[in-house]
Amino acid sequence: MRRALFQLTVLLSAPVTAWAQEQEKQPPPEFSAGYQPPTITIPGPRAELFSYLDIAILFGVLCLASYLVLKKRSRSDLRVLVVFSLLYFGFYRYGCVCAVGSIQNVTFAISNHNYALPLVVGAFFLLPLLFALFFGRVFCAAACPLGAIQDVVAQRPRRVPLWLEHSLGLIPYLYLGAAILFAATGSAFLICEYDPFISLFRLGGKVEIVTFGAVLLLLGIVVGRPYCRFLCPYGVLLRWLAPFARWRVTITPAECVQCHLCADACPFGAINPPTPAESRSRRSEERKRLAVLILLLPLLALGTGWLGYRSSPLLARMNPTVSLAERVWLEERGRVSGTTETSAAFRNLGQPNEWLYQQAAGIRKQFDTGAWLLGAWVGLVIGWKLIALSLRRQRTDYEADPAACLACARCYQSCPVEHLRLPPLAGEFYEGPA
Amino acid sequence: MAEPSGKKSRREFIAEGIRTGGLVAVSGALGSLATRAHSGGTVWQIDPHKCVQCEKCATECVVSPSAVKCVHAYAMCGYCRLCFGVFKDKRTGNTTTAENHRCPTDAIKRTFVEDPYYEMYIDEPLCIGCALCVQGCERFGNGSLFLQIRHDRCVNCNQCAIANVCPAQAIVRVPASQPYLLKTVG
Numbered sequence: 001m002r003r004a005l006f007q008l009t010v011l012l013s014a015p016v017t018a019w020a021q022e023q024e025k026q027p028p029p030e031f032s033a034g035y036q037p038p039t040i041t042i043p044g045p046r047a048e049l050f051s052y053l054d055i056a057i058l059f060g061v062l063c064l065a066s067y068l069v070l071k072k073r074s075r076s077d078l079r080v081l082v083v084f085s086l087l088y089f090g091f092y093r094y095g096c097v098c099a100v101g102s103i104q105n106v107t108f109a110i111s112n113h114n115y116a117l118p119l120v121v122g123a124f125f126l127l128p129l130l131f132a133l134f135f136g137r138v139f140c141a142a143a144c145p146l147g148a149i150q151d152v153v154a155q156r157p158r159r160v161p162l163w164l165e166h167s168l169g170l171i172p173y174l175y176l177g178a179a180i181l182f183a184a185t186g187s188a189f190l191i192c193e194y195d196p197f198i199s200l201f202r203l204g205g206k207v208e209i210v211t212f213g214a215v216l217l218l219l220g221i222v223v224g225r226p227y228c229r230f231l232c233p234y235g236v237l238l239r240w241l242a243p244f245a246r247w248r249v250t251i252t253p254a255e256c257v258q259c260h261l262c263a264d265a266c267p268f269g270a271i272n273p274p275t276p277a278e279s280r281s282r283r284s285e286e287r288k289r290l291a292v293l294i295l296l297l298p299l300l301a302l303g304t305g306w307l308g309y310r311s312s313p314l315l316a317r318m319n320p321t322v323s324l325a326e327r328v329w330l331e332e333r334g335r336v337s338g339t340t341e342t343s344a345a346f347r348n349l350g351q352p353n354e355w356l357y358q359q360a361a362g363i364r365k366q367f368d369t370g371a372w373l374l375g376a377w378v379g380l381v382i383g384w385k386l387i388a389l390s391l392r393r394q395r396t397d398y399e400a401d402p403a404a405c406l407a408c409a410r411c412y413q414s415c416p417v418e419h420l421r422l423p424p425l426a427g428e429f430y431e432g433p434a
Numbered sequence: 435m436a437e438p439s440g441k442k443s444r445r446e447f448i449a450e451g452i453r454t455g456g457l458v459a460v461s462g463a464l465g466s467l468a469t470r471a472h473s474g475g476t477v478w479q480i481d482p483h484k485c486v487q488c489e490k491c492a493t494e495c496v497v498s499p500s501a502v503k504c505v506h507a508y509a510m511c512g513y514c515r516l517c518f519g520v521f522k523d524k525r526t527g528n529t530t531t532a533e534n535h536r537c538p539t540d541a542i543k544r545t546f547v548e549d550p551y552y553e554m555y556i557d558e559p560l561c562i563g564c565a566l567c568v569q570g571c572e573r574f575g576n577g578s579l580f581l582q583i584r585h586d587r588c589v590n591c592n593q594c595a596i597a598n599v600c601p602a603q604a605i606v607r608v609p610a611s612q613p614y615l616l617k618t619v620g
Contacts, residue, residue, distance in 0.1 A: 026512025026576055035547050037508030038555075042614050043586035048474045094496075094589045101592045115607065118475025122467040126460045133456040189593035202496050202589070241456070244449040320603060345486040345602035 051120035054093065058127055058143060061085055065142035066135040068409070070247050073418070075409040081142040082151050090145030095201040099124045099139065100146060100234040101192045103176070104183035111184040128234075132241040136248040140228060140238065141407035146197050150225040151408065153217050157224040157267030165269055166385065168230040173381040176233035181370040185363055187319035191233060224267030228406065239403040249400045249407050252417045256397035263398055265414035270404035275395045290390045293383065301379035308375020309368065316367035325360030328353055476607040478594040479615050482580035484604035487565035487572065491581060494596040495563070501587035502563030502596065504541070504556050507617045510578035513551040517542070518574040519567035520554065536566040558584065577617070585613050 061081060068078045089095065097105070102125035109117035128139030140147045160168075175191075182188045192198070196213035199205025219226050228235055242248070251262045251271070263271040316322045320342075327343045330336045332353065339347065346356065400411065412418050480491075480502065491502035516530075520542050525534040532540070541560035544552040563581060571579040583605075597605035608615065 025574075026514055028509075028511065029513050029551055031548060031551065033548060037511065037553070039509075040505050040507060040614075040616055042616075043584060045477045045585035045588070045590060045610050045613050048610070051475070094591075096589065097592050105592065115476070116470065117467060119464070119467045120475065123464060126463060130456060130460045133453050188598070192591065192593035193598065199496070204498050205496060205595075244452045246449070246453060341486075341488055341601040345484075345488075345604075348486060349484065349602070 051118070055120055055123040055127075057088065058124065061143045062127060062131045062138055065138040065407070066131065066247075069138055069141055069249065069407045070135060073253070073409065073412045075413055078142055078409050082148045085143050086145055086148035086152065089143070090149060090197075090201045095145050095195070095198040096192075097121050097124055098146070099128045099144065100232060101189065101195070103234060103237075104179055104189045104191055107180050107183040108186065108189075112186060129237060129241055132238045133244055134246050136242045136245040136402060136405060136407050137235075137238050138407050140235065141409070144228075145201065146195070146232070147225060147228050147406070149197050149200065150217070150220045150227060153220045154224045154267050156222050158222050160223060160269055162269075165229075166389065170381060170385060171230050172233050172236045174378055175231060176236045177374045177377045177381075179233055181315070181367075181374050182318070185316075185319060185366045185370060187363075196227060224269075225406065229268060229404075242405070243402040245402060248402055249405050249409075249411070251398060251400055251411045252415050253421045254417050257417060258398065259416060260398060261414040261416065262411040265411050266400075267410065268404065268406055268408075270401045270406065271411060272395060272399055272401050274397055275392060278392075286390060286392070290387065293387050293390060297380065297383040297387070300383045301376045304379030304382075305372050305376035308371040308373070308378065311375075312367045312371035313364070315371050316364045319360075319363050319367070321356070322360045322363050322367075325356045328356060474610045477583075477585060477590050477610045477613045478588065478597060478605055479583050479608045479613060480581050481604045481606055481615050482582070482617050484602045485565070485568070485581055486602045486604070487569045487581075488601050489564050489566070490599050490601075491596050492562045492564035494599050496591060496595050497587055497589060499561075500563040500596075501583055501585075501589070502581050503558050503561045503584045503587075504563065504565070504567055504579050505582045505616075506554060506556060507578045507580070507619075508553070509619050510576050510617060511554070512576040512578070513547075513553075514575055515550055517544075517552075517554050518570040519579045520544075521570070523570065523574060536570050538562070538564060538566065542567055554579075580617050582614055582616070 061084070065078065065081055068074050068081065089098065097120060102121045105115075105117060105121045106125050109115050128143065131138055142148070179190045182190050194209065194212070196209060196216050199210045200213050200217075216226055258274065260273065263273060317326065324342050324346055327336070327340060328346060331339060331343060492500050495501050520535060520537065521530065522534050522536055527534075535542075539560045539562055541557045541562075542554055543557050544554050547553050565581055568579050568581055571577055594605055597603075
């Protein structure tokens with residue numbers, strides 16, 4: 001049965017391949033006059049020079065943002081920079097390439113030797129991380145177009161309940177893991193495919209994605225920057241590096257008066273209140289819980305790793321080559337009738353099925369390892385979150401969480417001590433009519 | 435009091451080390467990327483030999499109308515008397531009027547060369563990349579019409595939206611220095 005089907009497909013595809021080889025069925029005529037057929041015009045892509053310009057502008061915006069947030073402490077100036085980034089990196093450059101998506105290019109370049117990482121992509125990946133090491137998340141504050149568009153709409157931010165904030169905060173880690181797995185296996189660029197705002201920048205795109213973006217923006221009116229806090233995979237990397245920053249956001253220029261106005265003003269829930277003094281019994285209880293959690297961590301990682309490994313065939317099916325191979329295999333066995341557009345296209349090429357099966361087997365093997373790692377990663381992230389919640393840092397004042405702070409400079413304005421520092425308001429406030 | 439201050443300086447020392455290491459690593463990585471060949475990056479292009487003219491290029495591109503256009507390899511053209519790229523193979527009334535045209539936007543134009551030959555050319559602003567003309571030329575003609583991503587229109591998305599749905603996986607990354615995959619004679 002299988003052989004018969006195979007022969008049938010060979011017979012059916014034979015005339016097609018014959019046509020493909022014999023390209024000139026109609027020999028070109030002999031023209032009497034000196035007619036020269038024109039050649040194909042080949043307009044080139046955007047000149048490389050412009051990609052250097054993009055790098056320079058990103059560097060400039062990061063420097064300026066660092067200066068405005070940390071030295072000048074000016075929210076109003078920063079807002080101008082945010083709008084500039086939104087217009088340039090978003091609407092003018094159509095949001096491509098961005099630091100968030102560049103994670104996938106870096107992964108793809110590492111796993112796939114045929115793909116050379118372009119300089120501009122490398123720069124977009126590394127520069128924000130470097131700035132995070134020295135100045136905190138200034139990239140999020142003013143350079144990222146995805147953050148900028150949400151920052152503009154964040155008009156009535158409410159506080160997200162802590163339990164929800166912590167649980168939703170796990171999603172970026174999972175998203176990062178999945179994006180790396182799919183980029184490393186060459187299956188898909190998930191971050192780009194499901195980027196909610198890029199269709200807005202391009203003023204067109206798939207209905208689902210446009211809806212997703214619109215919902216996020218509407219939500220963004222009452223929840224400050226939902227994508228940045230609960231989805232952005234690049235934010236995870238910045239979260240890791242920002243706590244090492246040499247210069248970072250200090251809410252009050254002098255002494256904290258414990259008025260908690262800053263914590264109320266922060267739209268992202270990134271300001272931690274002072275810790276209350278704790279009783280000794282409570283501390284020992286916490287210490288016990290911490291020990292149990294640390295012991296549980298490897299078990300949890302092993303368990304979720306195994307779950308990931310079990311789901312590997314399902315994940316691998318999202319790779320186009322694997323799903324094509326499965327379809328062709330089913331067709332060969334006669335389990336399904338007819339061909340899909342994809343399998344017909346493959347048969348049209350005349351590649352042997354075994355070649356396809358081999359390709360798919362290789363990718364499946366990558367997925368077996370990758371899904372195991374992804375599962376273990378999920379376990380580690382959940383376990384570490386539980387541990388981090390049990391760790392207590394002593395704080396005497398209101399402080400910006402260095403990992404979560406997006407350096408938007410909103411808290412400065414709310415600090416009464418900051419207002420003492422600023423020169424008294426000039427103009428109509430003081431010069432009323434005599 | 436000695437302990438907390440000592441602890442703080444140790445933490446500060448580690449942070450300092452990480453920062454310096456990060457600075458060195460980033461400048462090293464960027465330097466090596468800049469000096470390497472092919473640092474100019476890649477662009478997306480259709481491999482015309484893989485393309486199956488599924489018509490998705492017209493609808494899936496993020497640019498509207500699509501950055502995919504039909505191009506004409508004149509050197510391969512057979513200068514058919516009835517161009518199969520222009521006319522449907524089953525014509526009503528055997529006339530050359532509009533209802534017998536393949537192209538939905540009338541983007542294929544012709545200029546007279548000499549009797550009975552015409553040079554067919556694509557009016558690119560009209561072309562939507564639907565590949566209907568390519569189907570005709572592939573099946574009955576010399577296959578001199580084929581689709582290409584035009585880089586004056588393509589915004590070079592990090593992940594090409596058409597490549598995501600291309601049934602033939604015909605959209606591939608090519609070096610930006612050689613951004614086209616053209617059909618040639620032979």
